[in-house]
Amino acid sequence: MTLTVIQALASHWRAHRLQLATLLIGLALATGLWSAVQAINAEARASYDRAADQLALGQYDELHDPTGPIPLSRYVDLRRAGWQVAAVLDGHLRIDGRALRVLGVDMVAYPALPAVTQLEQSGTPPDPADILTAPGRLLARPELEMLLAGRASLPPVMTSDALPPDLILTDIGVAETLLDRRGEISRLIVLHDQPSAVASLTEIAPELERTAAASQLETAQLTDSFHLNLSAFGLLSFAVGLFIVHGTVGLAFAQRRAMIRTLRALGVSMRRLVWLIMVELSVLAIIGGILGLLLGFFLAGALLPDVAATLRGLYGAPVSGQITLQPQWVLTGLAMALGGTFLASGHALFRLSRMPILSGAGLQAWRSAASGNWVTALAGLAAIAGGVAALLVFGGLIAGFAMVAGLLIGSALVLPYLLARVLIVLQRAARGPVAQWVWSDMRTQLPGLSLALMALLLALAANIGVGTMVSSFRLTFVGWLDQRLTSELYVTAADDQQGQQISEWLTPQVDAVLPIRSVELAHPTGPLFLYGVIDDQTYRQKWPLISSSPGVWDRVMDGAAVLINEQLARRENLWPEDVLAITPTTSMTIAGVYSDYGNPTGQAIVSMAQFDQIAPRAEARRFGVRLAPERATDLAQALRDQFDLPRRAVVQQAAMKAQSMDVFEKTFVVTSALNILTLGVAGFAILTSLLTLWTQRLPQIAPVWALGLTRAKLARLELLRSVLLAALTAIFALPLGLALAWALLAVINVEAFGWRLPMYLFPADWVYLLLLTLCAAVIAAALPAIRLLRLPPADLLRVFANER
């Protein structure tokens, strides 16, 4: 019996192949976009974990000097006292425009790293002496060999795939030369096996601070917000895809009511039918899920290089640009497809299971659906209120996302009711019979199209919201760059001594030489970068302060106060007149807060005198140079010639800005791509809804045709109807998108990244999006309209002969 019932159920899909295709495509799109984002996130996280394992990061306690680099002598003191520590020199090197991280470790003392072990166990193990003695060896991934090999200024290269991308591992002695930081140590690793009786740290090196392995800020933590944002977008795309599934399954179930009724009359229990339908849905979900995984895999492969570039640019996170197929990703994707299918089909299945055996076989009447709009709208309002309440009560990033989710889902649920009300008003205002019919007929179409229109609303709102956020961010960022990058030239000397010479050489020739000095301090709130500045009008006039107390610069320059960046201010709720403990012994009043985009860590600025007290050994080899812009190019060349500086040591403002904007644009490549894809999915949802509703349209159209409207006019009206519904949805999407933009700028960004951005409006973008939407609606409605245009009168006449 079961096989017979399955054959009967499957016959529906044979007769409705387009519906089946729609269902599978909807599932594939939903799973594909979600899986792509998950693959990207999983790949990035796997890269972080790999890098941590490959470099033994986060496994050992570390020693730092809050005042600057650790001198070599202190390392010697600790080793002599019996401390089992290993030195690390960490820095960055730019080769042919590519930024590489250089990690110099004491190869003898440092824990055995996988890359070194791999080389030792290879067929041709290197001579340890070659690694430890000049010129030394560089270890890097094979893809860097082309870049590094054969350069006179660099030691020979050995390759290992057990290293993170864009990293050079070498002995600390070689790193000192490469980075030109002789005698400096960034941090000391405290190895696990320490002798029992050694002098305490406070006796040997009281200035050093010990950081427990567990409290070290990991890349994964730093990038959590970024991945959460991606996940949120993936979830939105998934939800939009599920709208297609929900609509298709709902229609399929409604069309099968007669068959179900007959099967039950023939003795098949509803319980058995429900089980078989669930099996049928599972099979379809797995097929759609597999298609989605294939789509997601290729999509992730296309998007990952940009995401990797963003993560490297923003966080210095080591992410490879290649995707690898992971079993748990496949299983999660299939589970999402199954879960999504049952989520989208649950309501229809439940209704079907409750259908009385003698109930009518017709589709849901439009009037009853219209009255159901009330309930849905109320549920939508409740979702919006719930989201807002979550933010007000709990706060935080998750509550922020809950608010955004409530806002989007709630608004989508309210949409059919709003559209129905608008159509009633327009119908009443219509004068001609055709116009009146068009408006009223649009109401009859609403129940069938509402899910697709909800999907369109979400996609449009996401586009407007994210677009407004990105454009506002871009505008703010450009303004901020103008304020922050005020110097016409940025110079990096080889060492402090050369820095001093350059400064003296420049001073009589330029308006101002602004030293750029900084030190990374271990701070209870995470790494704190402390900067020292001299008193100059450049800062007083241009520095992007977002909150300040009176006489802010005078107080900072007097050494009485400190400026902090917005991230630190918001994270720790520190504002002007609060006190910041910079080191355990130095606390200062906060005089102002400045915006600092693209940087996840805390930052503080003090006067140069104050800075010298806190970090006396901090390097002084970087400068900003103020001069007439037209002289910048000549002076840059003169500097290079005079001090034999490499090209990258003297950078002009424009190049710096272009580089910053490049990082900025790359950051939003993935969100823009997901935005467009989501809109595409919504357009497809409209097309599929119109196609699946096609059979229901004939009884509406045929009488009007019989009363004297031509098929050509009816086809035009079908197009117009679709365009009008899309336009109305777009109009509702605008305020929702702006609310979303506000939420992203004022809530999500603040919670995720620690900065709040001003919101700007971009009406031209809205017009463009509206036109795009109308085009999508025309394309989606074109196929049904052409079908109507070419429909033989005999098909229309059947409506009068046999009511469907």
Next chain:
Amino acid sequence: MTCEDERNNPLCSNPKCGERNRWCVTSGQLVKLLQILVKMGTHMLLKFDQVQKSYPGGRPVLRDVSLSLDRGQTLALTGESGSGKSTLLNLAAALDTADGGEITLDWTNLSNLDDSGRAALRRTSLSLVFQQFNLIPSLTTGQNLSFHARLAGCHDPDWCAHLADRLGLTDLLDRYPENLSGGQQQRVAIGRAMAAKPKLLLADEPTGNLDETASATVLDLMLSLVADTGAALLLVTHSQEIAARLDRRAHLTGGHIE
């Protein structure tokens, strides 16, 4: 007499002729005038002449059917299921096209009309009543009632109100079709058809979905309205009883009129 010949005719209306020639007619206008006079002199409204129609598979439905219907006349078309009654009605309504022969409605050869022409004819010259009522579900009773007349551009609110009163729909004008009984829906369909004051009313089993009482009411109303407006009626029915109440009867068997 044309204005070209008689430039000084004081009755010429051609602007070229000047203000004085107000009543001049052109040769084209003269031909139309003659046609109108001929039409007024004849009673024939609908004529089927050797009409043939086959289904897409090639099976013939109508074979050399000839039939005529005069103005104000009522004709019952009877026949077995599948005999071609509805097909003949659809051809008369310009909903479908004949494969052979000639159909003339009000001196217009339907074969010469394109899609737009046939649609215009359906709007202005004839009205339809279907077995399934085929009201527009999204419009109220009142809107359905006036819909065809407004499409045809001949909406007369007083006439619609009169029809609603005659058909007992005055209290139902704000209701939607789904809230009406079958008899009520068919009365709305008849009202919609008659609101446009058609020359020809075509009805396909208009009482087929109604019970006996409702059928009698609907038929009475339809016949009285047809009589009042002077419209011709071509009614397809299975019922000999209904057919007996009409002026003439034609029976279709195997695609032939007997």
